[in-house]
Structures are given as C-alpha cells and as structure tokens.
Amino acid sequence: MSNLPPRRLPWEVLLLIVKEADPSTLAVLGRVSYDFLAATAPDLYRSVTVESLDSLKKLFCQREVKPEEGRRTRSSPPASRINLLLSLSQIQTLSITLDSFPMTTRLSPSRLVEATSIPLATLHLSLPHSIRGKVDSLDRHLLPLLNPVRCHWNILRRPFKGTRWVTIGRSSLAGWTRLEQVDLKGGLPWSEPREGLRLAALPPPSLARRRVVRLHVASLFCLASPDLRCALDDIAGRDILYGLDTMQAGSLVLVVGSEEEKRETEEVVRTFGEIEPWRRVFAVAVEVEL
Known part of the structure; x- marks a missing residue:
C-alpha cells in the first residue's frame, strides 16, 4: 500500500500483528493507519471464533449508550474506528463455542437489520446440553440472521442416559436457504416451525435440492449392532423430522471412526x-477423530 514504507516487514508479518493484537493496540493502529486496517478487514474477519457470551455480544450487538455517556469530554479518548471497519458480511467461517448460557442473556439490539443475513461458508456451533430451553435470544436474534452452506452442531456434555434431542428454536429458525450439509455430534437439535418438526435449520423439503445430513454415530448412538438397529429404528420412526422422503440417495451419512466399524x-x-422405504438414502463414511 502507498502509505506503508516498502521492504520494512513482510505482508504476512503485518497481518499477523493485527490479528494477534489486543483491542487497545488495534484502536491505536486504527487511528494511525486507517487505510491499513481498511485493506486488512476482510482478512481479519474471514474466520472468526467466539468463545464467550461477552465476545458474542461485542461481535453482533450494538453497545447501548446511556444518556450521560452521549457527550464526550475533551479528556475522553476518541472512539475506536475498529467497529466502523468490521464487516460481518466478510465472515466466511464462524465458530461459536459456549460452555454456558444464562437464562437472562439478551442479544438485542442487533448490528444487523432483520432483512440482512450473513452468507457464511461454514458455521460451527458448540453448545452445552443444558442449553435446552435457554436459547430464545439465539433463536430470535442471531441464528435466523446466519445463512451457512455447511453447519456443524456439537452438543456438549449430554448425559449418557439423557435424550438425544435438544430444542433449539420454535418458529424463527425455520431453515437456512443455502444449507447443503449439516454435521450432528453429541445431540440432535430440532426446531418447530409452522409446518412441523424438523432438524434445526434444515431448509424446507425439496426433491430437487440435495442436502446432506451427517450423523456422528459414536457420539449419538452406541456402535454395537443391537443399539445401532435401535438407532435406525428411531430414525425410521421420525422420518418426517429427518425429511427422509425428500432426501436424495446417500444423503443421510452415518459417520464412523474406522473401516471395521464401517463394514x-x-x-x-x-x-x-x-428402513426399507428409505434404504437408498443411507450411506456410511469413515472419519477419524483427531
């Protein structure tokens, strides 16, 4: 860039400095080199990881300014330009990991208008099993605004004898229109739109649209044959929820950890x-957990 001295630091090093900087350092960089941050913003937010509710609010929620805070004095530090450069539409991979979710959590007002969505390539959601019945704010204000192509649900710390099903949404989370593949691990999230129960965020059923549902068997069901038969019986008994009648061949993938388990x-x-009416829908794939 024209405002940077040539041959000082490699571009990769400059980008790493910005990525690893703390908020106060970023604020200084923003005031010193607006053009630099403007040029690097797409790279800064291409892959975003959120590991706390506080970070979630900072990313997606507007800061509510109290009346007495509305006027800045001369001694007050100038506002950071970082938020002006933050472009949520630049995010391609979003990872949200929440270990807890208090009942009182509020995520509004959003930085996005209701008509806007973030067209993500990949969304990773890791939520505790105890989130059951506590996700009203997520359901109303955040999840409907996301629109990923691939989604990975990971339900954490599900009790061994607890139900596999986790209630995520009622009406808002009716389906992501771009979703092509969903991975389910640890639990089965479901929502209840007007047209009936379905796996959370699956788009409306369509024979013309291929969508792949990957069930990670070891985290959802026991691999022992009798238990796996019970699992398949459970799937067959909930064919409407899975949308088996509208799935193309090989679109419901049972993910196992070895070739022996696959056989x-x-x-x-x-x-x-x-599962005879839907046998063509099932496929088995090996994926070794790291």
Missing part, C-alpha cells in the same frame, strides 16, 4: 428391514 454399520443398514 459392520453397512451390514446393519443393508439388513435392517424397518
């Missing part, structure tokens, strides 16, 4: 009579 699972799928 055992394929045999169960091939011989289990209760």
